[in-house]
Amino acid sequence: MEIPRSHPRAESLRIREALKKGFEEGLVVEQGLMAHGRGEAFDYLLGEKTIPLAADAIKIAAAALLLADKPVISVNGNVAVLTPKEVVDLAEAAGAKIEVNLFYRTPQREKAIEKRLRSAGAREVLGVDPSATAELPGLESLRRKVDQKGILVADVVLVPLEDGDRTETLRRLGKTVITIDLNPLSRTAQTASVTIVDNLVRAMPLLIKEVNRLRGEKPDLLRKTVEQFDNRVNLGKCISYIAERLMHISKSTGKMSDNSNGEQ
Ligand code: ATP
Numbered sequence: 001m002e003i004p005r006s007h008p009r010a011e012s013l014r015i016r017e018a019l020k021k022g023f024e025e026g027l028v029v030e031q032g033l034m035a036h037g038r039g040e041a042f043d044y045l046l047g048e049k050t051i052p053l054a055a056d057a058i059k060i061a062a063a064a065l066l067l068a069d070k071p072v073i074s075v076n077g078n079v080a081v082l083t084p085k086e087v088v089d090l091a092e093a094a095g096a097k098i099e100v101n102l103f104y105r106t107p108q109r110e111k112a113i114e115k116r117l118r119s120a121g122a123r124e125v126l127g128v129d130p131s132a133t134a135e136l137p138g139l140e141s142l143r144r145k146v147d148q149k150g151i152l153v154a155d156v157v158l159v160p161l162e163d164g165d166r167t168e169t170l171r172r173l174g175k176t177v178i179t180i181d182l183n184p185l186s187r188t189a190q191t192a193s194v195t196i197v198d199n200l201v202r203a204m205p206l207l208i209k210e211v212n213r214l215r216g217e218k219p220d221l222l223r224k225t226v227e228q229f230d231n232r233v234n235l236g237k238c239i240s241y242i243a244e245r246l247m248h249i250s251k252s253t254g255k256m257s258d259n260s261n262g263e264q
Contacts, residue, residue, distance in 0.1 A: 003017065012040065012043075012048070015036075015082065015201065016036075018081055018082060019032070019033060019036055019078065019081055019082070020033075021081075022077060022078075022080070022081035025112060026108060026109055026112045027077045027080055027081055027109065027112045027113055027116060028077040028078060028081055029077060029104045029109075031103070031104065032076070032077045032078045035078065035161060036078060038182075038183060039161075039181075039182040039183065039199070040182075042182035042183045042184075043182050043199050045242045045245070045246065046182065046197070046198075046241075046242065046245075047245060048199070049202075050198050050199075050202050050203065050206060051197070051198070051238070051241055053197065053234055053237050053238050053241060054196050054197050054198035054203065054238075055206065056229075056234065057194055057195060057196040057197070057229075057231075057234055058196055058198075058203060058206050058207050058210050059210055059214075059225070060194050060225065060226055060229045061158070061178045061194045061196060061207060061210075062094075062207055062210035062211045062213075062214050063214055063217075063222040063223075063225050063226050064156050064176055064178060064193070064194060064226050065090075065094040065096065065156060065158065065178070065211060066094060066211060066214055066215060066217075066219075066222055067156075067219060067222050067223060067226065068094075068096075068154075068155050068156035068176070069155050070097075070153055070154045070155050070156070071094055071095065071096035071097070071154065071155070071156045071157070071158070072096055072097045072098075072099050072126075072150045072151050072154040072156070072157050072158070073087055073090060073091055073096050073097070073098050073099070073157075073158045074099055074101040074151060074157055074158065074159040074160075074162065075087055075098060075099065075100050075101065075113060075117065075127075076100075076101060076102055076103065076113075076160075076161060076162075077102070077109065077113060078161050078200075079160050079161060079200065080100075080113040080116045080117060081116070082200055082201055083160075083200055083201060083204045084116050084117055084119070084120035085120045085121070086204035086205060086208060087117065087120070087122070087204070088117065088120045088121045088122045089208050090158075090204065090207060090208050090211065091122070093208055093211040093212055093215075094211050096158070097124065097126055097149070097150050097154075098117060098122050098124065098125055098126065099125075099126040099127040099146070099147050099150035099151055100113050100114060100117075100125060100126070100127035100128050101127055101146065101151060101159070101166075102127075102142070103142075103143055103163055103166075104142075105142040105143075105145065110127070110128045111128065113128075114128045126147035126149055126150035126151075127145075127146070127147045127150060127151075129147070132147045132148050132149055133145050133146075133147070133148070134146055134147065134148040134152040136151075136152070136166070136169050136170070136173070137169075137173075138169050138172065139165060139166060139169050143163075143165070143166060144169075151170070154175060155175060155176065156175065156176040156178065157170055157175050157176070157177055157178070158178045158179075158180075159177060159178070159179050159188070159192075160179060160180040160181075160200050160203075160204075161179075161180070161181065161200065162177075162179055162181075162188045163187075163188060164186060164187025164188050164190075164191060165187075167179065167187065167188045167191045167192055168187070168191050171191055171192075171193070176193045176194070177191075177192045177193050177194075178192065178193065178194045178195075178196070179192040179194070179195050179196065180196045180198060180199075180200050180203045180204070181195060181196070181197065182197060182198065182199055183197075184197045184235050184238040184239050184242070185239070189235060190232075190235065192231065193231060194229065194231055195231055195234070195235055197235070197238040
């Protein structure tokens with residue numbers, strides 16, 4: 001579908017089209033399309049921009065990735081379609097491994113996502129070799145599968161658009177979990193160590209930039225920055241941000257309606 005550049009929601013429509021194509025090509029599942037709709041709704045509430053609280057969390061996430069011994073970036077269908085190049089660039093910048101990690105796992109889907117990541121420049125893609133399959137204790141069915149060279153042994157895992165159960169399991173296993181999730185109320189957002197309440201397509205380039213900016217910093221300083229961060233406090237502020245924004249919009253909408261009544 002041709003999307004006119006002048007369309008006020010051109011970027012949002014472009015993302016929808018990309019996901020629809022990803023669905024037709026077998027990378028994205030129906031549930032991924034639904035998750036996207038949920039994300040879009042929250043993005044509307046945020047004003048479709050990176051709010052300062054998200055920028056703060058991006059800084060902490062970058063520091064945590066740089067401090068990690070074994071960082072891993074987890075990739076599902078939506079992530080592979082929306083930011084494949086950014087995943088590769090971030091992995092390179094942070095010295096992280098890339099792992100395909102799916103809720104709805106089939107060998108064809110794994111292969112399609114691996115192919116997409118390799119076309120974007122990935123040299124190694126974990127999570128697709130059946131001989132490297134390990135299991136996360138405490139999770140059921142295919143969702144427990146991880147790579148023994150990747151998430152299983154990782155100390156820091158970036159899981160954009162993850163589900164709550166797996167986030168909880170990763171935390172229970174002592175890992176630092178960074179997520180990018182537009183919904184500050186989701187279980188993932190609430191249980192992660194660092195939650196970036198932002199759209200993946202905006203947050204990933206900023207995260208790469210921040211990793212490159214902080215790379216020269218002393219580890220002690222980075223550690224202090226990470227330790228001072230309280231994810232629950234930041235999430236609370238994100239929820240207040242939305243609430244205050246809505247109050248402001250509701251007041252100005254009411255005023256507009258008062259004015260138009262007056263003019264009639
Ligand atoms: P949970 O299990 O964590 O309570 P959930 O049931 O919504 O949440 P999923 O469907 O796996 O779990 O979550 C997808 C999450 O990703 C949703 O919270 C949605 O708001 C968010 N999301 C969707 N698209 C994007 C995007 N482009 N950028 C950031 N977040 C997104």
